Every structure is written in structure tokens, then in C-alpha cells.
Amino acid sequence: MEYLGHLIEEKCSQKLWNPVKSSQGGLFFSHVMFADDVVLFAKADQGNCVAIRDALDTFCSRTGQTISEAKSRVFFSPNVDRDTRQALCGVLGFASNPNLGKYLRIPIKHTGSPMDVNFILDRVKQKLAGWKANLLSPAGRTVLIQASSSTIPTYVMQCALLPNKILEGIDRVNRNFLWGSSETARKIHWVVWNKVTKPKKVGGLGLQSAKGRNIALLTKLNWRLHTENDSLWARVIKAKYCSTRRINSRNPSSLPCSQTWKGIKKAQIYSGKELDG
Structure with missing residues (x-):
């Protein structure tokens, strides 16, 4: 997982991956890892999704590990229209989900x-x-x-x-x-x-x-x-x-x-x- 972190940081340093802010004037986030769970953050556009897919493919090919597509989901901001969501999901290879669900029984995102x-x-x-x-x-x-x-x-x-x-x-x-x-x-x-x-x-x-x-x-x-x-x-x-x-x-x-x-x-x-x- 440390190697995946290096790949993500390399993409960010090359300006290929645009991380998101936690708040106005807050910190930028590109990824968060815990054990074998990974949450990726990026601007919802074609370039960022290509960078994400490239980093994941490189990690899998060099380590022999695979990504569980059945357990992987993409969560979009409400500002992203439906056509854009479908196009970006096609690039990433993961399905879109309007609900982030729960982690350790606690809802990840509160309404x-x-x-x-x-x-x-x-x-x-x-x-x-x-x-x-x-x-x-x-x-x-x-x-x-x-x-x-x-x-x-x-x-x-x-x-x-x-x-x-x-x-x-x-x-x-x-x-x-x-x-x-x-x-x-x-x-x-x-x-x-x-x-x-x-x-x-x-x-x-x-x-x-x-x-x-x-x-x-x-x-x-x-x-x-x-x-x-x-x-x-x-x-x-x-x-x-x-x-x-x-x-x-x-x-x-x-x-x-x-x-x-x-x-x-x-x-x-x-x-x-x-x-x-």
C-alpha cells in the first residue's frame, strides 16, 4: 500500500491528479488508507480519472494484487451531472453509488x-x-x-x-x-x-x-x-x-x-x- 501512496503522490506532483480540499483554506487530500481499504479524492474530470486508473493499474501489475470491483464504488458531488458520471465511471471501471455507506457500522457521510x-x-x-x-x-x-x-x-x-x-x-x-x-x-x-x-x-x-x-x-x-x-x-x-x-x-x-x-x-x-x- 505504501507503493500505491508513492504512485499517487507522483501523479499529484506532476499535476495529473488534482486533490480536493477538506474546506476553504483547508488541507488538500488525494487519498486516505487504513489497512487494505483506500479512499481516493480527486476532481471529477477526465484527466483525473485517467490518472487514478493508471495509478491503480500500475500498482496491480507490479505487486500482483487486484482490486475488488464488487466492493469498489465511486461517489460524486451532487453538482456532477448524470452523463458525466456515466462517462467517468466508464474510465474508472467502477459503478457509481449515491451513498458512501458505513465504515465499522458508522455512516461515512452524514446528511x-x-x-x-x-x-x-x-x-x-x-x-x-x-x-x-x-x-x-x-x-x-x-x-x-x-x-x-x-x-x-x-x-x-x-x-x-x-x-x-x-x-x-x-x-x-x-x-x-x-x-x-x-x-x-x-x-x-x-x-x-x-x-x-x-x-x-x-x-x-x-x-x-x-x-x-x-x-x-x-x-x-x-x-x-x-x-x-x-x-x-x-x-x-x-x-x-x-x-x-x-x-x-x-x-x-x-x-x-x-x-x-x-x-x-x-x-x-x-x-x-x-x-x-
Whole structure:
């Protein structure tokens, strides 16, 4: 994959490949790689698509690797007309798709609607449904909540503020499992959840509430944004949401933003780290 990166950089240096900007005045992107997944960025025209196809063909011929056309898709800007899309797809050899889909169950591109995270609550329910709470001691149930169900939404919580409905649902499922309640049999909850989620040294069980865990992870992300100044993701976020043009707009808070930035802004209230934008 490193060799493919060199091929792409060579095309860009020769002005054959025009990368795209993350925002006005932001960084240019030509590709992003993670493991064996590659996302390519370029201006939607004939020249760029020929350069992309040439780089991919060169990489495959010299390494012996092949591209999975069934798993590869092209995503165009809404400004690109239908005829142009068909012509460019013919050059690239990949089909067009209006939806980027999901990566690790998280939607890659968010529209104006809230991010669909209902799958998190469903996964927690399915996980706990496979265990028979009546056969476990309260201590055993506590360990399972800490080690399993509480960690399922962690990945999403690190980059987005989940809706209160989802957070409350996760707490409800964990709470019912702790006390042995189910849809058919209701058990008494002898201690309120606010006390259960307190640290052990003050009388709680050390469990974390879903909202507390979400805020803690976003606060950590906010801290990383302030300390990892040279990291690529921090530079992209700051260039997009902390630019002078955005700050000087009439109402910066009303401008559209990503779920990640919304989460960081929410975490600022708790961390005391204020950012403009």
C-alpha cells in the first residue's frame, strides 16, 4: 500500500491528479488508507480519472494484487451531472453509488438528518439477551456489564454525541440486567442507578452511565484536539471549524457541522477548553 501512496503522490506532483480540499483554506487530500481499504479524492474530470486508473493499474501489475470491483464504488458531488458520471465511471471501471455507506457500522457521510445509531441499542440488547441473568450472581452481572455491554458503543462514543434516547436506553437495558428484570418478569431495583454508577470508594459499583461515558470520551477527544496540533485530523478540524471566516460570520453556531464537531463542542462545557467556531 505504501507503493500505491508513492504512485499517487507522483501523479499529484506532476499535476495529473488534482486533490480536493477538506474546506476553504483547508488541507488538500488525494487519498486516505487504513489497512487494505483506500479512499481516493480527486476532481471529477477526465484527466483525473485517467490518472487514478493508471495509478491503480500500475500498482496491480507490479505487486500482483487486484482490486475488488464488487466492493469498489465511486461517489460524486451532487453538482456532477448524470452523463458525466456515466462517462467517468466508464474510465474508472467502477459503478457509481449515491451513498458512501458505513465504515465499522458508522455512516461515512452524514446528511442533515441525525446519524442513525439505533443499531447500538439493538446490539446491547442482543448481547444481554444471550445471558441468563437468573443463573448469575449480582457480582457476575456487574462484571459482564463492565466488560461487554458497556464497551459496545465505545467506538461510536469516541467521535459523536449519542442522542439521549439511545443513552437512556443503554442504561435501562444494563439496569434491568443487573437486577434480573426482563420483559416478562419485573424485579425490584433496590438501589437507584445514580448510586450504582458511583465509584466504589463512595459506595457505588463502579459502573459507568452511558451519558457519562460518552461525555468522558468526547472530553478526551477535545483534549487531544488541543494537544495533537500536528496530527492530520486535528489540522482538518481546526481549518474547517476554527477559521477566521467562520468565526467572523454573523451566527457561527447556526452553520452546518459534523457530528464529531458537535460532540467536541459539547465536551468543551465539561472540560473548560473553549474553541472558536
